[in-house]
Amino acid sequence: MRSLLRTISRRDLLRQTAVAGLASAANFIPAVPAIAQKAKVKVGLLLPYSGTYAALGHNITDAMKLGLAEAGNKLGGRDFELVQLDSEADPAKAAANTNKLIVGEKVDFLSGPVHSGVAMAMAKIAREEGTLTIVSNAGANAVTREMCGANIFRTSFSNWQVCFPMGTEMARRGLKRVVSVTWNYAAGKEMIGAFREGFEKAGGSVVKEILIPFPNVEFQANLTEIAALKPDAVFAFFAGAGAVKFVKDYAESGVKAKIPLYGAGFLTDGTLPAQGAAAEGVFTTLHYADSLQLPANLRFRDAFKKATGRDADVYAVQGYDTAQLLIRAMEKVKGDTGATKELIRAMEEAKFDSPRGAWRYSKSHNPVQDVYLREVRNGDNAVVGVAEKEVSDPGTGCGMA
Numbered sequence: 001m002r003s004l005l006r007t008i009s010r011r012d013l014l015r016q017t018a019v020a021g022l023a024s025a026a027n028f029i030p031a032v033p034a035i036a037q038k039a040k041v042k043v044g045l046l047l048p049y050s051g052t053y054a055a056l057g058h059n060i061t062d063a064m065k066l067g068l069a070e071a072g073n074k075l076g077g078r079d080f081e082l083v084q085l086d087s088e089a090d091p092a093k094a095a096a097n098t099n100k101l102i103v104g105e106k107v108d109f110l111s112g113p114v115h116s117g118v119a120m121a122m123a124k125i126a127r128e129e130g131t132l133t134i135v136s137n138a139g140a141n142a143v144t145r146e147m148c149g150a151n152i153f154r155t156s157f158s159n160w161q162v163c164f165p166m167g168t169e170m171a172r173r174g175l176k177r178v179v180s181v182t183w184n185y186a187a188g189k190e191m192i193g194a195f196r197e198g199f200e201k202a203g204g205s206v207v208k209e210i211l212i213p214f215p216n217v218e219f220q221a222n223l224t225e226i227a228a229l230k231p232d233a234v235f236a237f238f239a240g241a242g243a244v245k246f247v248k249d250y251a252e253s254g255v256k257a258k259i260p261l262y263g264a265g266f267l268t269d270g271t272l273p274a275q276g277a278a279a280e281g282v283f284t285t286l287h288y289a290d291s292l293q294l295p296a297n298l299r300f301r302d303a304f305k306k307a308t309g310r311d312a313d314v315y316a317v318q319g320y321d322t323a324q325l326l327i328r329a330m331e332k333v334k335g336d337t338g339a340t341k342e343l344i345r346a347m348e349e350a351k352f353d354s355p356r357g358a359w360r361y362s363k364s365h366n367p368v369q370d371v372y373l374r375e376v377r378n379g380d381n382a383v384v385g386v387a388e389k390e391v392s393d394p395g396t397g398c399g400m401a
Helices: 010-025 032-037 054-070 091-104 116-129 159-172 186-201 220-229 240-252 272-279 295-308 314-332 340-348
Strands: 041-047 080-086 109-111 132-135 152-154 177-183 205-212 233-237 261-264 283-286 352-354 357-359 369-377 380-391
Touching: 041 054, 041 091, 054 080, 054 240, 054 295, 054 314, 080 091, 091 109, 091 116, 116 132, 116 152, 116 186, 132 314, 132 340, 159 186, 159 233, 159 261, 159 283, 159 369, 159 380, 177 186, 177 220, 186 205, 186 233, 205 220, 220 240, 233 240, 240 272, 283 380, 295 314, 295 352, 314 340, 314 352, 357 369
Parallel strands: 041 080, 041 109, 109 132, 132 152, 177 205, 177 233, 233 261, 261 283
Antiparallel strands: 283 369, 352 357, 369 380
């Protein structure tokens, strides 16, 4: 990560040298930290603010703002600036957008994105540049596996982490033959792959994996195929507007009445008001549930509602915890963004009460967290139980793990 001193222009350095020389003649030497404190800490946000995932990007951002406001709108005693850039959930633009923030804006911290394809490009560049990066949603396994780095952290989940437990859970429920369906992109394939791993390990069989071009939301042909296959259940991963459309189409087509629907938690998180009765009875696994009766969650949901007029969801929780991580790390170094090793250590050692539960990191910088089994009941993701406690991503291929 660049210190603020590295972002000062050559002309500014010459000017400061001259000032320092005059001050020396007056037996006064200005402290370097005092110079650094004059600049704002810059936090770059590469998130979707338009398109299918826009609501997710806004909830992450607004929850970050809430957390920072609760800390007096300071990071280690310093003012800060959030530099927001629309990722458009477009992997083709990810490298250019990441460079805009790291090279163009010279941000001290980088956070985002939602789309796993964007995350892969962002993490690659961030590793090369050494910019301290906090992935606030994208679950691409590689980010905290083979692409892991000392400066790369995640405040969300790995795709494996939230879906493997559902495979085990569905097998426990006596389901034998299952169809999985998702968009044909990195996150979708990793999600259904993790589910398959858990399900087959527990004795189940995935009879068909249906991959739909992203971001297509025309599902009728796929639903017809599912009905013809007559599986015991369906496991699905969609998010945002796509999740709304799939769940509604699944119910309206009549498939839901014969074949129960399960999925990754994003299928029903932040989407229930739009899905309405169509979502009732859908089971999902996720590292968060709206109805968790934890003091930290109750406080957070109340504060987020007051601040935004919206109900909090898992994306908001991840944004809020991103702010908590930044706040704690910057407090440890007293606002010195140049203290890279100390900042990394502070993040690695961070422990606090998150709305999702107790917070701590694995060696590969992925959260270790409970994965909850939820069922949609009366328009709420009600907690049925814990599908698996303290799930840690394997960190395969990560030299730090």
